[in-house]
Amino acid sequence: MAETRKLTQCDRIIDYIQKNGSITQDEADKHIGCKRLPSRIHELKLMGYNVQTKIEKGKNRYGDPTHYARYSICK
Numbered sequence: 001m002a003e004t005r006k007l008t009q010c011d012r013i014i015d016y017i018q019k020n021g022s023i024t025q026d027e028a029d030k031h032i033g034c035k036r037l038p039s040r041i042h043e044l045k046l047m048g049y050n051v052q053t054k055i056e057k058g059k060n061r062y063g064d065p066t067h068y069a070r071y072s073i074c075k
Contacts, residue, residue, distance in 0.1 A: 009034045010043055014073070022054075022072040041071050050074040 007015075012032045016023050028034040041051050052072050060066045 009040050010047070013037070013040055013044065014049070017071070017073050022070045024056075024068055024070050026068070037071070038069070044073075 009032060013023060013028065013034065016027070016031060020027075023037070025037045028037040028040075034040055041053075045051055050073065052074050054070045054072070055067050056070050057065065057067050
């Protein structure tokens with residue numbers, strides 16, 4: 001029986017971006033369980049992925065203005 005390789009967080013991030021177009025820290029935490037998305041993005045860049053970062057503005061849970069990164073992979 002062939003062994004299957006366990007998916008890494010980087011694998012899951014790539015899959016999520018391919019299915020949804022991009023990912024934020026909130027989405028990574030909620031859907032992948034990744035608490036350190038910028039670290040995983042750095043690893044993806046070291047692997048040769050062309051990752052684009054877009055800073056977006058929004059509001060936090062208290063309604064205060066905030067900003068956050070949205071990551072996508074450029075082809």
